[in-house]
Amino acid sequence: MKLFESKYGYFTSDGKEYVITNPRTPRPWVNVISNGDYSIIASHTGSGYSWRGNAGQNRITRLYQDLIKDNWGKYVYIRDTESGKFWSAGWKPVMAEYQSYEVVHGIGYTVYRHKVDDIYSEMKVFVSIDAPIEFMYIIVRNDANKTRKLDLTTYFEWVLGNFPDEHREFHKLFFDPTFKNNTIFVKKYLGQFPDEKGRWNNTSWDHIAFHSVSLATKSYTCDKESFIGMYGDERNPIAMKLEKLDNKCDRFGDACSSLQVEITLNPGEEKKVVFTIGAAKIGEEDPNLLAEKYTNVEIAEQEFEKVRKFWMDLLERELVETPDDGLNIMTNYWAKYQAISGRIWAKSGYYQVSAGYGFRDQLQDSQIFFSLRPELAKKQILLHAEHQFQEGDVLHWWFTIRGGGPRTHCSDDLLWLPFIIQEYIKETMDYSILDEVVPYVDGGKGTIYEHCKKAIEKAFKRFSPRGLPLIGENDWNDGMNAVGTDWKGESIWLAHFMYLLLKEFIPLMELKGDSKFAAKCKDVLEVLRDSVNKYAWDGEWFIRATKDDGEKLGSKENEEGFIFLNAQTWAVISDITDEERKRKAMESVKKYLLKDFGALLLYPAYTKPRSDIGYITRYAPGLRENGGVYTHAATWAVWAFALMRDVEAMYKAYKGICPPYRSFDIDNYWAEPYVTCGNSDGPISPHYGRGGWTWYTGSAQWLHRVATHWILGIRPNYGYLDIDPVIPADWDGFTYKRFFGDTLYTVVVKNPNKVSNGVKEIVFDGQKVQRVPILSDGRSHTVEVTLG
Missing domain, CATH: 1.50.10.10 (Glycosyltransferase)
Known part of the structure; x- marks a missing residue:
């Protein structure tokens, strides 16, 4: 069953994968894959980049952010050596006419399935769970009725250290590539930190990078100009017009990495090839051993299964099953995965390098681990x-x-x-x-x-x-x-x-x-x-702040920015005021801020820069914090409405920022429907509802937390499990499972009276209780809750 299907793709029935069926998505739809040390970004077209530690200080491969072109990556070309026709394992960079193309973004991996000229290829990209190495595991199958001779050629550019390397003419002087045993190794004699005497530009990069392949190489090159050609480009490089690469691997060009292997396929036959990229810490890790150990088909298959098992063992320690498929998908898998892999471990996304x-x-973000x-x-x-x-x-x-x-x-x-x-x-x-x-x-x-x-x-x-x-x-x-x-x-x-x-x-x-x-x-x-x-208190809501000169912000006295979201939601969350003022404040939120795609951060947007307020007023009106939906704060609106028992507003506030639901107006949304965006445009923008700044945003953890703690209302509280759901009245109920250490709790909530809140009865392991104790006995416990 396909969930939340749009013209570009859909979720699989279990919500664990998003399948992209049309590569012409409105923006790059990416996966951020990390083991907490080594990380990659893989876009749906086959573009992306790699780093170790962080994307700014220890970049491995080059990518300059261009959301329109998405034209930097680690590419694999597939060429029919008899006809000379070539294409790529991902849609980019060649963008060939295809018989079929789909991309599967999964939890910890991305798979590219491409068929051109009766040659089917499947490329899995992923990162080892416990080693500084990434895989491009490729299966190529001949669906034609004749024997085909092909070669596979990789291509990408090195950074090796601090990014951006804007002065490339300087940086390229320090690369030292070598080739042996089907592997390119690269040192860089320029580190970003001073030496022991404080002298800059006097240390080497403290890693050795490598690129390896599991088959004997036909040829290779470490020189960008040799591969691309002067005035050429990645879509149509000169290398695809030559029988072989030039085997140039010296210090006198602009460093790239390209390995070429050749395969012959009988009709119906398939073969497997593994390419790896990695970076070994000098003095601690041996790049030769890493390349030799992992650049192997059997090892790659084992590592892929380890990745899948690792993530499921981690994420499925807490699972929900509700009538809302979007809430289930995000809460069970994608919000947790985004917060961990993208935000805490990779510390980077396509929209922001950190x-x-x-x-x-x-x-x-660390609350996601609780x-x-x-x-x-x-x-x-x-x-x-x-x-x-x-x-x-x-x-x-x-x-x-x-x-x-x-x-x-x-x-x-x-x-x-x-x-x-x-x-x-x-x-x-x-x-x-x-x-x-x-x-x-x-x-x-x-x-x-x-x-x-x-x-x-x-x-x-x-x-x-x-x-x-x-x-x-x-x-x-x-x-x-x-x-x-x-x-x-x-x-x-x-x-x-x-x-x-x-x-x-x-x-x-x-x-x-x-x-x-x-x-x-x-x-x-x-x-x-x-x-x-x-x-x-401003009469109908709370002001947001006062300036140094005493002027109020977020007040009826202001022409622009006269109401701010956080000043209202946190008045409720904190319980700092009386019920009447809470009610009025949240009614004002509904009147001015709660829109189709979540709650705006402020209203109306600033249309003129104000140097006495700050750069929030310098954003284009309706974008990000300036009158847009800033998702981090919009999640807190869900929390506040839940506390007010305003189920209609709560659910509207939640569904407006729950990404799968944007599948239904995907050309308006633009962004990935499987991870939270940092912001979406407000009504004043000509692109109202457009999402941006995905992956690297603190909203993922909060989207998860408001779903579990305040919609489903299941909150650990100093040794007890408080249960206080606030759900749509038409829900029959839901199930929540969570481990506490090695002890499993299964909470089954039933709603026979079709109410939105109010707990009538709690039964813990067959006994009625007022509160549910959290035990640490290694057993399984069942909590049955009846609303009414």
Whole structure:
């Protein structure tokens, strides 16, 4: 059965794969494949690139972002050596007329199936689970009634280190390729870091790259001009007009890599070829051994099965089954896979190349591991804590190779550490994390609890005389980077966020015996609540902020940007105000912000740049945060509507940003329907509903979390499982399965009375209970819930 079928493709019946049947998609539809160390992007056309560690500091192969052309990649040409006709294993770069073409993006792999001139080829691209190597595993079959002689030729360009390598005439001087044993090895005598005496351009790249093939090579080249030809291009390179490549492999050209092998196929016969690309750390890994071990058909098949098993073992530790196929697909597989493979491990996407971690960003993303492998969430949390200063503030982001990054003047970054810590403990009961000792970035050490306390104390020093937190250079919305640079402007969203954080963290303070600080935080809670309700209520909604000069933003007094989403949703989420103001605020959200494709971040969009607000006003109107649907914040609207029990608005807010549902207007959406986009255009844009900035966005984890915790309403809470679904009344119910360690919980929710919320009865292992305990006994437990 095909799910969410469009003119370009569909989901398979189990939701684990997306099949693209037409390569002329509105934008490149890609897969981001990573093992946490080595990563690749594979577009549906066969384009893409590779890196190790991060895509900015340790790029392996070249790609310059061009969403229109999608014309950089690691390509495989297939040529009939008798007729001279050639095409490519992916649609790009040749774009030949084909008999059939489809691409399968799966969890951890992409498969290209192509048939041209009665030659069928299938190319699987994937990355080893535990080695710095990628595979292009190709099966070629002769569907003609005569014997065919073919050659297969790879082609791509090297970077080997820092990207972009804009001064190529300089960089090309340092490559040193060699060929032996069907493998091209490449060193680069230019590293991006200074030597032991601080001298730049005086070190080598600290890896050796390689490209290998499982068959004996017919020929090879390491020279771009030899392959492409002067004034040629990848679609029609000079190499495809020559019987063989020139076997040139020296230091005097522009470095590329190309291996050519020859095969003969009888009618109906198929043969298998494996190409690999990898990068070995000098002094730690042997590139010869890596190439020899993995460039093998049998090993490639084993590695592919290991990839499939790894991802299913990980992702299927939590599964849902609801009447909503889109929710099932995203919650079970694609949102989790996107958050882990793309956001946390690869740290990159087609729309954005990242060289590091954002402090607040991947901290939030780490919540995806809570239901899968909590130890990986803990590892991420401890890593972030190491990038805090003794004063309590943090690096806004940092490079993952050699460190370094900007010390933030952003007012919310530091507070995500205690927020995620309390969420982690709530779900895992791992209180020991509070006692983990972690260094500060500027020296010294402290327990995680001390790190969290320093962050809160630092935030307490940043309050206005009115008892509201200062916005500083910006808060969650980086684009508001001119609102409070003099440290006088206030953030109402930050007040909401701090209110929730302190409420949740105070019990942990008391657990640690820090009663004096807990009492201080309780006083701040009262101040925050009083100040927000006294100064921030604008009659029908909460204002967003005040500028350094006192002007309100997100107020009826403003001509543009008179209502902001986060100031309303987090008033509900934090419970900082009374029910009447919550209701009015969310009614205003429905009136001005909730649209067909999710909730807008603000309304109306800014049409003129304002240097007193920031670059949010410089985006084209209706794009990204400037009056578009910024998906990260739009997920929080789902959360808030669920808390308000406004099921119609909640479900509209969810389905508007649930990618599979955009299959029904796919030419309007443009983006991949299997992963969340960072944003979609608002109504003022001529491309209303257009998606962009996919893969590398923090929205994936939050889309998953609002589905499980606030729509399905199943939330671990300090040793108990709180169950509070808010679902469409026409649902008969749903099933939720999740492991806690080695203990499996199956929650079956029945809705015989056709209600949208309200739990009538809970039966745990045959016994009625008020709350469901989370046990660690290695057994399977069943929870039966009746709504009514």
